[in-house]
Amino acid sequence: MKTNEIRNKFLKFFEKKSHVIWPSDSLVPQNDPTLLFTGAGMNQFKDMFLGKGNLKFKKATTCQKCLRTGDIDNVGKTASHHTFFEMLGNFSFGDYFKKETIEWAWEFLVQELKIPEERLSVSVYKEDQESYEIWAKHIGVPKPRIYQYGEKDNFWPANAPLLGPNGPCGPCSEIFYDQGEKAGCGRKECEPACDCDRFVEIWNLVFTQYDRTEGGKLVPLPHKNVDTGMGLERMARVIQGVQTNFDIDIFNPIIKSLEEITQLKYNGQIENAMLMRRIADHVKACVFCISDGVLPSNEGRGYVERRLLRRAIRDGTQLGVTDCFLYKLVPVVSNVMQEYYPDIKQRRENIARIVKSEEEKFHETLELGTARLKELMDALQKNRQKFLSGQEAFKLYDTYGFPLDMTESILNEKGFTVDKDGFENELKKQRLQARTSSQMTGQVFDTGPLSKIKDISKGTEFLGYNECACEAKIIALIQGDQLVDKVIAGSEITVILDQTPFYGESGGQIGDTGVLESNGNHVRITDTKKNNDFILHIGKVVKGELRTGSLVHARIDTQRRDSIRKNHSATHILHYVLRKVIGQHAEQAGSLVTPDRLRFDFHHFSGLTKEEILRIEDMVNEIILENVPVAVKELSIQDARNAGAMALFGEKYGELVRMASIGDFSKELCGGTHVNYSGEIGLLRIIGESSVAAGIRRIEAMTGIAALNRYREKERILQEMCDILSTSEDKLIPKAQDLLSELKNLHKEIHKVKQKEIRGKIDSFVENAKEVSGVKIIARKLEDATVDDLRKTIDILMKSAKEMAIVLGTAQDGRVTIVAAISPGLVKRGLHAGAVSKEVAKLVGGGGGGRPDMAQAGGQWVDKLDEALRFATELLSKKLLDGVS
């Protein structure tokens, strides 16, 4: 039985048991900032478990995309560890409980999948007698095959009663598949809890029936939930009777491609196989990440993805592949997964491009590291040492991303070794440091103010598609992170209403601004955000007060909203045109729609040419001028897809979606607000094109009056330029060029004149120089000179005699600058230009210093310069007479 078949059978089975087949959540959890990635089927139902969700059904079944990196070190080594995997599950939100759950699980395994009963064993929580009885009496599982374990194995979250976290929890019952004595440790008394491979856990049934409160007290929940999880790949392995998850049908083609790329044979036992398995796992994980909108980057989710890619690339080099190769696996993954994940197929070229560009980047990193390591080896050689210190190896790893095993093998080749213990020590230090300053709470369920609001309301109804004002009731007021009943004038506040015309920031469209009013009370709303199904009005009470439960008149700034609508519809047209002009791969990767401008990020591998930009701008404006109708309608996701609507990378859509179509051109799924006819946009001008990340470009544009104003402003500047240069527009450029070259010539002229002037002075300086024991002392003032002039003068003066001491000063812009120079012979005798300049500068209210032969100083008292220079002469004379040496 193929993996796809198992997935289908599972979902259909529970549909028959009146469950709703619900789509997988994105790998990027929506509305859950505590999680990097979706790691279990129940994540998207957290609110439903707490009785706060607003889904219309109580029974659901899903096949959830999951990503976990906790066990990453085991991936490839064991038969069943993955980073990315699919989790089948059935859920009850206060509906059925243990009996049906167990009954259906058994029915599915034995009747649908035809697993022989004697192969199955189960475990229950030692204090969960109810489940034990159901298994033993109702199902008839022989008692020796029902195991009773503690809270480490059969409680969710593991060890929750003792260690927490607080929140919903409960006992669980696990079902195991027995692979037979040969597969495991061989001990007669072997059982599911044994570490060996004999018993495979195939299904975990969690009965969420308690709320854990402070101190580990378990309070029964008023409505009991079921949350089950079956690893799809593991199930497929059992059904297909193969050794590891990587031998099932959806991994076979990936492994096969790897055999072709590496020219090596996949053999389950040897080291190479482990590497191949890991590559297969990681590349699949990355394909799904990218398709859910996560790009490789240096932080957060993007960084996790980058690490996965890099591990896979490293494994590839271990297998002897030196070129980029991972991207070649993307179409293979897409092929095996396309049936249930059509998006992956549609986007495989973009995904492959992103993977390839990341591979190229990593090869660069490796090259840099290799070069650095060579330097280190040279240093070792020079010092006749054989060991590279742990610190150095760690720095190579930590700062330059160069893997230890690579460092080691390069060193070994040249007869060096590395201090591995030292390396481990450094690594431990860093771990400790990171852990102690980590802020992760470990909280599974949200307990903030919004969670409390969910007890009393399902969400805010958005009326803003048709209305710009309405009456509304205040459901809640949040100040800081506290719920309050009343707020007074002057307070910063977040207001939640039962219904509202305000659009909460989402889908790239910025939130509305406006006012909330009721007799004598006035709140200015400066921003609106969306959280789950609530719309948060953020603002300040200007006058009067607000109370929970009271009524207000909510009104948005319609002019601002109009500008936003223009920009939003224009964004859709731009998206459509972009794909026409540069190719279908140019899909949206991000978007920001504000009243002033729009920003659109899209997938593309190189910068746009001037011609392309012009063409895009022209085509967008043609559609605007055609004044085609913009229609927005609600329909089922399936109908929308059939109509050919664009869905976005990483967006998760519900059953009912809004589709915005602009004439016969663009069709996109979109929750935002739009104009009625394209002509309302007026015009669009692209004001910039740039890069945001590897493979992602950005266009910024303006529409309507804003675009007009921008070009008016440019025209004004142009006009002003013409006025200043007293010329006409057509002669502006040659005129500016003429002026510039004239300016340049003048600069040169001035320079020459100055040089001449200086030369003139130089002779008199030399003639009038004071001479002390054969050394010429010059301390003079130059009018209106720069530091550079002073230096150059000194350079010339220096040539006039063998031993000299020179101090030159100038006053410019109310500041004094002094440069001092001492000839080499005098420097040897101990005279120091730095010391001289320091002392001289004191007289002009400043300080100074520099090298023995050349130094610089400055000060503020311009009128003291002459005095300071006289002092310089005396000082130098005295030092020479005293015989500095």
Added chain:
RNA sequence: GGGGACGUAGCUCAGUCCGGGAGAGCGUCUCGUUCGCAACGAGAAGGUCGGGGGUUCGAUUCCCCUCGUCUCCA
């Protein structure tokens, strides 16, 4: 969330430790050599030393903040 490194000419980088003339190679342009190309020779243009603040007479250099890139840990 915490740490490390980097940011200087169109590109690759030196200079920063220890504050005081912003440099090299490649590339570009001009001229020369050559039948022509490659190569070579001579010369020139090109820099807010990522941005902001501070210390200082003076900051590419020291200190603080910030942005961007790379990297490790969580």
